Amino acid sequence: MISIKNVSKAFDHPVLSDLCLDIEDGSVFGLVGINGAGKSTLLKIMAGIMKPNCGEVYYDNKPIYENIEIKNQVFLLPDDPFYSRNTTPTNLIDLYKAFYSVDEIAYFSYLNDFEIPIKKSMYNFSKGMRRQVFCALALAIKPKYLFLDEAFDGLDPLARLKLKKELLKVQEENNMTVVISSHSLRELEDICDSYGLLDSKKISSSGAINEHLEEYHKYMIAFAEEPDEDISKMKIFITCKQDKRIFTVVAKKPYEEVVKELEHLHPLIIDEIPIDFEELFIIEVESRGYIKWNHF
Numbered sequence: 001m002i003s004i005k006n007v008s009k010a011f012d013h014p015v016l017s018d019l020c021l022d023i024e025d026g027s028v029f030g031l032v033g034i035n036g037a038g039k040s041t042l043l044k045i046m047a048g049i050m051k052p053n054c055g056e057v058y059y060d061n062k063p064i065y066e067n068i069e070i071k072n073q074v075f076l077l078p079d080d081p082f083y084s085r086n087t088t089p090t091n092l093i094d095l096y097k098a099f100y101s102v103d104e105i106a107y108f109s110y111l112n113d114f115e116i117p118i119k120k121s122m123y124n125f126s127k128g129m130r131r132q133v134f135c136a137l138a139l140a141i142k143p144k145y146l147f148l149d150e151a152f153d154g155l156d157p158l159a160r161l162k163l164k165k166e167l168l169k170v171q172e173e174n175n176m177t178v179v180i181s182s183h184s185l186r187e188l189e190d191i192c193d194s195y196g197l198l199d200s201k202k203i204s205s206s207g208a209i210n211e212h213l214e215e216y217h218k219y220m221i222a223f224a225e226e227p228d229e230d231i232s233k234m235k236i237f238i239t240c241k242q243d244k245r246i247f248t249v250v251a252k253k254p255y256e257e258v259v260k261e262l263e264h265l266h267p268l269i270i271d272e273i274p275i276d277f278e279e280l281f282i283i284e285v286e287s288r289g290y291i292k293w294n295h296f
C-alpha cells in the first residue's frame with residue numbers, strides 16, 4: 001500500500017498541506033483537481049523525485065525518498081517528459097533500460113500499431129505522437145507502481161482507446177498500482193476504481209468511484225405549467241437547471257423522497273437519469289465556491 005502521511009509542500013506559496021492518503025495495491029486510482037491544485041507536485045513527491053517540506057510517502061511502510069530499491073519499482077510519466085533533438089523511439093528505451101527492465105517486444109509492437117517511425121528524431125513528432133511513444137514506454141516497463149500525469153490528454157480517440165485497453169490488461173496481469181491524473185473525468189471513470197479529489201491543499205474527498213456515484217441522483221422533472229415555487233431554492237436539491245417547464249436537478253435523496261417532496265406541485269414526470277463522474281466533480285468544486293456556471 002502507498003501511504004502518504006502528513007505531506008506538505010510549498011514553493012513561493014503553499015501547495016500541499018498536511019495531506020494524507022492511502023492507495024491500495026492493485027488499484028487504479030484517479031487523481032482529480034482543478035488547474036494548479038497540486039496534482040503534478042503530489043505525483044512527483046509520491047514517486048520520490050521531489051522532497052516534501054514535511055511528511056513522508058511510504059510503500060509498504062518503507063519511505064520512498066532516496067530509497068533506490070522502491071524507486072526502481074516506480075515509474076512516473078510526467079506531463080512533459082524529457083527528450084532531446086537526438087532522441088528517437090529506438091534510443092529512448094536504451095536510456096530507460098539502464099533503470100528498468102523494459103519489455104522491448106511489447107514496446108515496439110505498440111509503436112508499430114501507432115505507425116511511429118522508430119528511427120526518426122522525436123523532436124519532429126507531433127505532441128500526440130510523442131505521447132504515444134511515452135505511453136508505450138510506460139506500458140512496456142510494467143512497473144509495480146505506475147503514475148501517469150495527464151498521460152492520455154492530447155491523444156486521438158483511437159489511440160486513447162487502445163492505450164486504455166492495454167493499460168487495464170497490463171495492470172491486471174501484473175497487479176500494478178496505477179495512479180492517473182487527468183482532466184478527462186469521463187476517461188477516469190472508465191478505467192479507475194477509486195479516486196481522490198485534491199482541493200485546498202488536501203485530499204478533500206476520496207473512495208470508490210461507484211460508491212461516490214451511488215450517493216448522488218440526477219432527475220428530470222417536467223410540469224404542465226411553470227411552478228410558482230422556486231425549485232432551485234428547495235434544500236433537497238444540490239443543483240438545479242431550468243428550461244421553461246423542465247428542471248434537471250441533482251440530489252442526494254432517492255426517487256421516493258424526491259417524489260414526496262414535489263408532490264404538492266403535481267409534476268407530470270419525474271425521471272431518474274444517469275449521472276457521471278465529471279458532473280460530480282463540477283458539483284464538488286462548485287460547492288467549494290471556485291466556479292459558478294449553469295452546467296446541467
Ligand SMILES: Nc1ncnc2c1ncn2[C@@H]1O[C@H](COP(=O)(O)OP(=O)(O)OP(=O)(O)O)[C@@H](O)[C@H]1O
Nearest residue numbers: 011012015033034035036037038039040041042079
Ligand atoms: N517547481 C516549481 N516552482 C515553483 N512553483 C511550482 C513548481 N511546481 C509547481 N509549482 C506551483 O505549484 C502549484 C501546483 O502546480 P501543479 O503543477 O502541481 O498543479 P496541477 O494540479 O498539476 O495543475 P494542472 O492541472 O494545471 O497541470 C502551482 O501554483 C504551480 O505554479
